[in-house]
Amino acid sequence: MSSATQPQATLVDLLDRVLDRGLVLEADIVICLAGVPLIGINLRAALAGMETMVQYGMMQDWDQAIRHRGGWSVKPTGVAECSSTVPAGVRHD
Amino acid sequence: MATPSVSTTLHYNDVPQADALAADYVYCVVEDSRSASLGPVGIEGREVYVVAHRGLGALVHASPPLAYQATDREIAGAWVLAHHQVVDSAWRRWGTVLPLTFNTIVLPGATGADQSVTAWLDREHEHLQGKLQALAGKAEYGVQVSCDSSHLVEQALAANPDIGKLQEQANSPSRGLAYMYRQQLETVLKRAVEGQALRESAQLYGKLRACADDTRLEKTKAAGDGQTMLLNLSCLVSPERLAGLEMAVQGLRGMAGLSVRMVGPFPPYSFC
Numbered sequence: 001m002s003s004a005t006q007p008q009a010t011l012v013d014l015l016d017r018v019l020d021r022g023l024v025l026e027a028d029i030v031i032c033l034a035g036v037p038l039i040g041i042n043l044r045a046a047l048a049g050m051e052t053m054v055q056y057g058m059m060q061d062w063d064q065a066i067r068h069r070g071g072w073s074v075k076p077t078g079v080a081e082c083s084s085t086v087p088a089g090v091r092h093d
Numbered sequence: 094m095a096t097p098s099v100s101t102t103l104h105y106n107d108v109p110q111a112d113a114l115a116a117d118y119v120y121c122v123v124e125d126s127r128s129a130s131l132g133p134v135g136i137e138g139r140e141v142y143v144v145a146h147r148g149l150g151a152l153v154h155a156s157p158p159l160a161y162q163a164t165d166r167e168i169a170g171a172w173v174l175a176h177h178q179v180v181d182s183a184w185r186r187w188g189t190v191l192p193l194t195f196n197t198i199v200l201p202g203a204t205g206a207d208q209s210v211t212a213w214l215d216r217e218h219e220h221l222q223g224k225l226q227a228l229a230g231k232a233e234y235g236v237q238v239s240c241d242s243s244h245l246v247e248q249a250l251a252a253n254p255d256i257g258k259l260q261e262q263a264n265s266p267s268r269g270l271a272y273m274y275r276q277q278l279e280t281v282l283k284r285a286v287e288g289q290a291l292r293e294s295a296q297l298y299g300k301l302r303a304c305a306d307d308t309r310l311e312k313t314k315a316a317g318d319g320q321t322m323l324l325n326l327s328c329l330v331s332p333e334r335l336a337g338l339e340m341a342v343q344g345l346r347g348m349a350g351l352s353v354r355m356v357g358p359f360p361p362y363s364f365c
Contacts, residue, residue, distance in 0.1 A: 009235075009356045013235055017177075017359060017363060018176050018177050019195050022195070023122070023191050023192065023224075024194050025119065025213065
């Protein structure tokens with residue numbers, strides 16, 4: 001890596017890409033798209049303010065640390081428990 | 094994506110709840126013809142595997158047919174990070190990858206979610222393959238250029254000599270006149286600074302665009318204290334052009350008042 005590129009990407013750099021970009025699968029078989037604002041906004045709201053500069057390696061450590069935190073692996077997915085906040089209908093055009 | 098969309102409204106009541114892991118969460122598409130497991134590397138340690146069809150492979154995990162939603166930032170952050178890590182390691186392993194946006198979950202049809210994914214790979218085969226070929230070997234870099242806001246004002250004043258006159262008038266001994274001129278000055282100066290920022294960002298864009306295979310202009314963000322972001326650019330770069338882009342970035346860093354942030358490489362999220 002040359003001196004022009006800073007090795008550290010922030011979580012915000014990743015959020016911009018993972019939540020807002022990437023291929024959008026458009027078909028009737030998909031229940032959720034990032035194009036449905038609610039989902040992106042929901043996660044963004046949860047992640048607002050997380051701008052700590054972290055290196056890829058450090059982020060992996062962080063991820064591991066979170067995964068190993070108590071209760072993480074025994075929870076089914078974290079999805080079911082949030083299902084009550086899911087809107088009655090998700091529209092995608 | 095320039096494919097015809099099928100417009101439907103799905104209600105969660107319609108989603109089959111019987112099988113807790115009936116759907117497929119899709120991470121990305123790679124070129125591969127072998128279905129295989131990649132191990133428990135997915136979101137929340139789910140097993141990621143390749144659904145292969147006609148030389149294309151979709152990396153998926155078996156998922157509940159519901160969107161990932163959370164209000165806990167650590168959980169949400171870990172999901173996004175896990176999604177990225179699957180895409181990133183696929184990108185390093187296969188060389189080229191088409192990342193899907195977060196929360197792309199394919200429902201099981203009559204024959205299961207893997208079959209739905211296969212049908213999608215079949216239907217979009219040429220489109221996906223074309224995209225993969227266009228992105229082969231290339232990486233995404235983010236380049237953000239900011240400048241001192243004071244520098245922008247100075248440049249705007251230099252480019253608009255009339256403003257200096259207005260500044261003098263704003264110091265008029267008559268309080269009423271001074272107030273009026275100050276109001277006028279504020280409006281004119283704001284417009285001049287915006288115009289200056291536009292001119293500078295267009296120049297920067299031209300310089301950087303010439304060094305990349307493709308670019309996407311992203312919305313500028315709030316910069317730090319006393320700073321204005323002029324340009325937020327995603328650059329798609331092939332290996333042989335990277336040195337050129339880095340040189341251009343270094344050149345910008347040498348310019349008075351500018352600060353440049355370059356991050357990457359990323360899988361080509363912004364160029365799907």
